[in-house]
Amino acid sequence: MTCWSTDACIDVIECAAKGGTSQAGLCPGAANIQCCSCSTCMDTAACSANGSISYSGICSGPSNIQCCKSKSLPVIIPSEPVNTMLTDLADILRGAGLNVVEETGWKTRGHDVMSSVKGILVHHTAGPATGEYPSLLIVRDGRTDLPGPLSQLGLGRSGTWYVIAAGKSYHAGKTINDTIFGNANAIGIEAEGTGLPADNTGHENWPEVQWQSYVRGVKALQAAYGVPTSNVLGHKEAAVPAGRKIDPNFSMDEFRAALD
Ligand SMILES: [Zn+2]
Known part of the structure; x- marks a missing residue:
């Protein structure tokens, strides 16, 4: 099996920043270069209408179809846990x-x-x-x-x-x-x-x-x-x-x- 596109073989951190998910074993090169794919590929206009941001390069299809990612990463409110499981x-x-x-x-x-x-x-x-x-x-x-x-x-x-x-x-x-x-x-x-x-x-x-x-x-x-x-x-x-x-x-x- 190989990656769906050679252009989608990118650094795992870059992939995460684009809203994608990395899969190991599908790309040549270093271990951090993995196959990036997106589960929320959509039209860029529809994406911005949702208040989200489009990222190119990790969706197949025409150029207006891009990975749509919510603007807001999870907001972490600082806490000092006491006698609890660290579920966050x-x-x-x-x-x-x-x-x-x-x-x-x-x-x-x-x-x-x-x-x-x-x-x-x-x-x-x-x-x-x-x-x-x-x-x-x-x-x-x-x-x-x-x-x-x-x-x-x-x-x-x-x-x-x-x-x-x-x-x-x-x-x-x-x-x-x-x-x-x-x-x-x-x-x-x-x-x-x-x-x-x-x-x-x-x-x-x-x-x-x-x-x-x-x-x-x-x-x-x-x-x-x-x-x-x-x-x-x-x-x-x-x-x-x-x-x-x-x-x-x-x-x-x-x-x-x-x-x-
Ligand atoms: Zn140790």
Whole structure:
């Protein structure tokens, strides 16, 4: 199978911004270049009459038939959750223009409600070297020694976000301050990556599209839940005893600088 049009093979983030949906495996090139299609193709005049905006390039047919997208992305009202499931995670990420896949049952998945959202912990999966998000089932269902979910969110190599759980997830272990960074109080993000080399400098070992999406998604979560950048830590920074974890294998100073 190939994409319906070679012109529709575009970056997944560009596709989401146009109101389209990306499908992997149909386009040549990098993992972030996927087949973009639109489920709301309509005449541009009819679209603007609805108060919406037309985007070209992802609908078949004459040039007046374009992808019609509502002007207003979901409006996220900042909140500070207390003892609740984070059922707005998908809308928060989608509202930032990111590609989002909702894993069936995520809104009720978790070991308990979240006590709060005071911190965000950045991880890598240390998973297989290839594939979009091969760690999905482990993150969702866990391992023999640790039941899933292992994090609320996953991030694929294409920059697509996987929303896996709305409740407490086992990603943090013991931390420097469990009231901020513990499982009950911090959102965990498991980004697909081998973690090699474990050099802790820059992000040159990560696909640029995945890195940019990581930054954009964390910024959206911070805005929605009022999490300061100082409370966005790498697992390697939050875990105790020091040296227990090495993830993520990029510079957290660079990551935090990109958030501000
Ligand atoms: Zn970790």
